Amino acid sequence: MAWRCTGATNAELIANMANAEIITSERVTSAMMQVDRAHYVRLAHAAYEDSPQQIGHGATISAPHMHAHAAERLLSFLKPGARVLDVGSGSGYLSAVLYHLLQDPHNARSKDSKVVGIEHVPELVQWSVGNLRKDGLGAALDDGKIKMIVGDGRKGLLEDGPYDAIHVGAAAPSLPAELVEQLARPGRMFIPVGTHTQQIMQVDKDADGNITEKPLFNVLYVPLTDRVKQV
Numbered sequence: 001m002a003w004r005c006t007g008a009t010n011a012e013l014i015a016n017m018a019n020a021e022i023i024t025s026e027r028v029t030s031a032m033m034q035v036d037r038a039h040y041v042r043l044a045h046a047a048y049e050d051s052p053q054q055i056g057h058g059a060t061i062s063a064p065h066m067h068a069h070a071a072e073r074l075l076s077f078l079k080p081g082a083r084v085l086d087v088g089s090g091s092g093y094l095s096a097v098l099y100h101l102l103q104d105p106h107n108a109r110s111k112d113s114k115v116v117g118i119e120h121v122p123e124l125v126q127w128s129v130g131n132l133r134k135d136g137l138g139a140a141l142d143d144g145k146i147k148m149i150v151g152d153g154r155k156g157l158l159e160d161g162p163y164d165a166i167h168v169g170a171a172a173p174s175l176p177a178e179l180v181e182q183l184a185r186p187g188r189m190f191i192p193v194g195t196h197t198q199q200i201m202q203v204d205k206d207a208d209g210n211i212t213e214k215p216l217f218n219v220l221y222v223p224l225t226d227r228v229k230q231v
Contacts, residue, residue, distance in 0.1 A: 004016070004020070004050070005017045005020055005022065005050040005064065005065055006048060006049045006050045006051075007048045007050075008048065009048060010033070010035075010036050010037055010038070010047070010048060011033065012048065013037070013048040013050065013064055014029060014032050014033055014064075016050070017050075017064065017065055017068050020065075022065050022068045022069060022072075023068045023071075023072065024072060025072060025075060027075060027078075027101060028068060028071045028072055028075060028101070030100070031071065031097050031098075031100035031101045032064075032067075032068065032071070032097055034096075034100045035093065035096040035097050035100065035135060036135055037064065037093060039131045039134045039135045040061060040091040040092060040093035040096075040128075040131050040135075041053050041055065041061055041091065042054065042055055042056065048064075050063050050064050050065055051063050052066075055090055055091050055124065055127075056123070056124070057121045057123060057124055058121075058222070059088075059090050059119075059121060059124060059222065060090070060222055061090055061091050061093055062094075062169060062221075066219070067093065067094050067097060069190075069200070069216075070094065070167050070190045071094075071097055071098070071101065073188070073190050073202055073216070074098075074165040074167065074188055074190055075101070076188075077164045077165040077186070077187060077188045078098065078101040078102055078164070078165055079102070079109075079164070080102055080103065080104045080107040080108075080109040080110040080112070080113055081102075081107075081109035081110070081112045081113055082102055082113055082114075082164040082165065083113070083114045083115075083116070083160060083161065083162070083163050083164055083184070084098050084102065084113075084114070084115045084116070084163060084164060084165045084166070084167070085116050085118065085156060085157065085160070085161070085163040085165075085166045085167070085179075085182070086098060086115060086116065086117045086118070086166075086167050086169070087118055087153035087154075087156070087166065087167065087168040087169060087170075087179070087224070088118075088119060088153050088168060088169035088170040088224065089117030089118060089119045089124075089125075089128060089148060089153075089169070090119060090124055090128065090169060091124070091127065091128050091131055092117060092127075092128030092129070092131045092132045092148060093131075094167060094169065095115050095117040095128070095132070095146060095148065096132055096135055096137060096146075098115045098165075098167070099113070099115045099137065099140060099145065099146050102114075102115065111145075113145060114144070114145055114146075114147065114160065115145070115146050115147070116147045116148075116149065116157055116160050116163075117146070117147070117148040117149070118148075118149055118150075118151045118152075118153045118156070118157055119148070119149075119150065119151075119153065120150065120151060120152055120153065121150075122150045125148050125149065125150050128148050129141060129148050132146060132148070147160070153168070153170075153224065154172065154176050154178065154179070154224060155176075155178045156176075156178050156179050156181075156182040157182075158182060161182040161184075162182055162183060162184035162185070162187065163182055163183060163184055163187060164184045164186075164187050164188075165187065165188055165189070165190075166179055166182070166183060166187070166188075166189040166190070166191070167189075167190050167191075168189065168190065168191035168192065168224065169221070170192070170221050170222050170223060170224035170225070171192040171193065171194060171195075171198045171219075171221040171222070171223050171224055172191060172192070172193050172223075172224040173193075173194070173195050173223075173224075174193065175191070175193055175201065175203065175213070176191075176224075179191070180203060180205070180211060183203070183205040184205070185205055185206065185207050185208070185209055186204070186205055186206050186207050187204075187205045188202065188203065188204050188205075189201075189202070189203040190202060191203065192219050192221040195223075197218065198218065198219050198220060198221055199215045199216065199217065199218055199219065200215070200216040200217055200218075200219050201213055201214065201215055201216070202214040202215075202216055
């Protein structure tokens with residue numbers, strides 16, 4: 001079970017998720033191995049627990065197994081040159097994982113890849129930038145390959161779209177039309193949807209712009225809201 005994936009180290013946590021078949025690809029294993037969760041949590045001693053944790057301002061960092069599920073589900077759209085939007089980017093952890101998934105030293109298109117993290121709490125955005133720098137991603141920030149901004153994630157960020165993949169880290173009461181609009185053709189979104197009962201939805205847009213929604217599993221996320229209601 002996912003909650004049994006806790007490890008004593010980052011490597012052990014990831015190995016446990018692979019053994020539980022939550023992580024099923026070498027690419028996701030490699031990307032998550034390059035991102036030390038200890039840089040992205042408030043309590044370093046609990047960094048490798050497979051559980052969500054409070055990061056302040058009414059926000060949480062999702063459990064590692066949820067980030068692994070997201071990476072695996074979006075993987076076929078995470079290629080060198082892709083643009084990715086991380087809504088509710090929080091501590092910056094998944095933005096870092098997504099960045100590594102877009103990099104291939106043998107593919108020149110890697111330099112065109114971009115991850116945009118959007119978070120409506122300015123203090124969290126500032127903290128996330130520091131976390132990314134601690135984790136060795138300062139050059140990616142300086143070069144604009146990772147962009148962390150303050151904004152209303154429900155509206156996305158039109159100027160950097162369309163996005164090959166969108167991850168949403170909080171539960172929307174219904175599917176946000178503006179995020180669907182900003183999906184590329186083709187593109188995929190991983191998003192928790194619902195209020196009292198929530199499900200992860202996989203939202204696919206095909207080359208003709210047709211939308212398919214596929215429920216994956218039940219979850220419990222904090223709501224996707226504005227800063228006033230959250231904090």
